[in-house]
Amino acid sequence: MIARARIVAAVAGALPLLAFPAPGLGWLAWVALVPGIRVIRAAASVREAAVRGWWFGAGYLLAALYWTLPNIGPGLLLVALVFGAPWAAWGAAVRWLVPERPLAALAVLPSIWVVIELLRSWPRLGGPWALLGASQWAYPPVLGLAALGGVWLVSFALVAVNVAVVLVLSARRRYALAAAIVAAGPLVSATRDAEPERALRVALVQPGVIRDPAARLAEGERITGNLPPVDLVVWGESSVSHDLRSRTDVTARLTALAARGELLVNEDARDASGRISKSAVLIGPDGPRARYVKTRLVPFGEYVPFRRAFGWLTRVSGAAGEDRVPGTGTTTLTAAGTTVGPLICFESAFPDLGRAATRRGARLLVYQSSTATFQDSWAPPQHASLAAVRAAETGRPAVQAALTGVSAAFDARGRRLAWLDTGRRGAAVVTVPLPADDPTPYVRLGDYVAYLSLAVSTGAALAAARKYPESSMISGTKCQRRRRRSEQGFGKQQTRGGASGVHDAE
Numbered sequence: 001m002i003a004r005a006r007i008v009a010a011v012a013g014a015l016p017l018l019a020f021p022a023p024g025l026g027w028l029a030w031v032a033l034v035p036g037i038r039v040i041r042a043a044a045s046v047r048e049a050a051v052r053g054w055w056f057g058a059g060y061l062l063a064a065l066y067w068t069l070p071n072i073g074p075g076l077l078l079v080a081l082v083f084g085a086p087w088a089a090w091g092a093a094v095r096w097l098v099p100e101r102p103l104a105a106l107a108v109l110p111s112i113w114v115v116i117e118l119l120r121s122w123p124r125l126g127g128p129w130a131l132l133g134a135s136q137w138a139y140p141p142v143l144g145l146a147a148l149g150g151v152w153l154v155s156f157a158l159v160a161v162n163v164a165v166v167l168v169l170s171a172r173r174r175y176a177l178a179a180a181i182v183a184a185g186p187l188v189s190a191t192r193d194a195e196p197e198r199a200l201r202v203a204l205v206q207p208g209v210i211r212d213p214a215a216r217l218a219e220g221e222r223i224t225g226n227l228p229p230v231d232l233v234v235w236g237e238s239s240v241s242h243d244l245r246s247r248t249d250v251t252a253r254l255t256a257l258a259a260r261g262e263l264l265v266n267e268d269a270r271d272a273s274g275r276i277s278k279s280a281v282l283i284g285p286d287g288p289r290a291r292y293v294k295t296r297l298v299p300f301g302e303y304v305p306f307r308r309a310f311g312w313l314t315r316v317s318g319a320a321g322e323d324r325v326p327g328t329g330t331t332t333l334t335a336a337g338t339t340v341g342p343l344i345c346f347e348s349a350f351p352d353l354g355r356a357a358t359r360r361g362a363r364l365l366v367y368q369s370s371t372a373t374f375q376d377s378w379a380p381p382q383h384a385s386l387a388a389v390r391a392a393e394t395g396r397p398a399v400q401a402a403l404t405g406v407s408a409a410f411d412a413r414g415r416r417l418a419w420l421d422t423g424r425r426g427a428a429v430v431t432v433p434l435p436a437d438d439p440t441p442y443v444r445l446g447d448y449v450a451y452l453s454l455a456v457s458t459g460a461a462l463a464a465a466r467k468y469p470e471s472s473m474i475s476g477t478k479c480q481r482r483r484r485r486s487e488q489g490f491g492k493q494q495t496r497g498g499a500s501g502v503h504d505a506e
Contacts, residue, residue: 002048005039009052012036013059013087019135020064021381029135033162034169040094041166053091057084057116064130067377072300073317075310083125086116089461096464098163099170106167108460110159111453114152118450121350126299128349130382132158137385143392143414147440149449150351150393156449196433200338200364201230203261204401204409204418205239208425209372213241216403217250220265221257223427230261230429231336236403237278237345237370238268244281244288246272251288258283262335264342266368267291277325278302280342280368282333290334293327294344296353301346301373318373330356338363338434341396345369348383348400351447354390358443363434365390367400380406380422388414395440397432 012035019029043049061080090112097105121128133154136142145153207219263283270276278294303323313319341357371380384406391398392414399409405422409430418430
């Protein structure tokens with residue numbers, strides 16, 4: 001029975017992923033946690049609730065990262081088990097707070113969830129793929145919350161509403177905190193709908209799945225050569241497999257193409273010192289002007305964390321045989337008179353990088369991507385959708401050029417301007433409105449929602465340890481003795497039954 005409940009918890013953990021692309025059932029995120037919360041709450045003890053929370057988290061991550069199997073193979077199960085562990089604390093909190101302490105549940109459970117997402121966002125632990133708030137990428141009014149407090153506030157609101165639904169089902173109908181949080185989203189969104197100062201014509205080049213680097217480069221040149229004049233042409237990640245500092249012939253060809261519009265290509269090549277990295281290179285009619293080296297690398301795809309321990313994965317999967325060299329941080333480039341924040345592929349998953357580029361003066365966020373390895377999975381549309389979230393957070397339009405799709409563009413509120421799916425080749429030419437330089441609250445204040453959530457979670461843990469020792473994962477003998485003494489007056493038979501009842505309620 002217990003094993004079946006844990007399996008159900010894992011399946012319930014996978015359910016929220018239907019809110020993300022490609023299924024795209026964004027509305028489901030507002031109730032998708034309800035089954036998991038109820039399964040966890042039904043546990044006979046806090047310890048069992050924590051275990052079910054762990055299974056829930058593992059199920060969430062397995063569903064979120066299933067498409068990484070070509071890169072990490074059997075390592076995916078290990079990743080899910082290790083990084084699903086923090087949900088044990090969430091599971092324990094569900095058992096403590098629902099439904100007996102409804103106000104605390106509405107504050108603490110969303111906070112713990114956000115802290116788990118903050119932990120996953122630490123670069124050394126991989127990366128924050130499938131943060132729950134990102135499921136709302138297609139709903140600009142809800143993304144108003146991201147402008148206010150980043151994706152963290154959207155996640156907080158989603159979890160709060162799920163908890164509120166569970167409380168309503170438990171006949172606790174008086175609490176409207178979750179609804180108030182959600183209402184702030186459309187309010188912020190409406191107040192930020194300003195007229196753009198000017199517009200930028202951007203072409204996003206998508207050659208499609210071409211494995212041969214030379215043929216891929218030639219196709220990018222062909223598509224670009226047929227474009228109308230634009231302000232900026234963006235190629236996808238790994239679009240150039242040559243070191244442009246040493247291959248002057250390739251550089252000359254790309255410089256000639258820049259006559260149609262400044263060209264931002266992506267170099268994936270070994271330099272003269274033998275190191276390999278990925279760089280966004282801006283090329284004008286006079287040649288290369290600036291470059292940005294990718295800072296956040298994809299675990300297992302571009303480097304193997306703790307290679308001495310996990311290097312064996314390269315023998316059973318497509319994990320990186322050699323670690324690429326990361327850059328030193330975000331930067332900005334000036335293209336067509338506009339300050340641009342270039343970021344590469346996986347970096348669109350990190351809220352802090354878009355914010356850092358905006359604080360450096362970026363008026364447009366530009367992402368270069370390639371998801372050819374995962375072409376037929378949910379990864380390409382999920383990846384493209386992240387640009388909408390980053391746009392809403394920063395109040396800056398965002399574009400993504402992907403070698404094989406999805407290439408996309410979004411305005412400063414996260415509204416879709418262009419979408420070139422994985423089955424298409426060519427280019428999307430889009431007029432991107434550039435709003436006034438008015439930083440969002442998230443850009444000004446940063447990750448305050450995440451850190452407030454950390455403070456709430458810490459406070460709740462301390463309060464639980466001090467005031468409710470019977471709620472600890474391993475019941476204290478002092479608590480058990482106190483309960484037994486209180487039951488002495490009910491007779492020997494009742495005492496034995498009561499002891500069993502105490503065990504069930506712990």
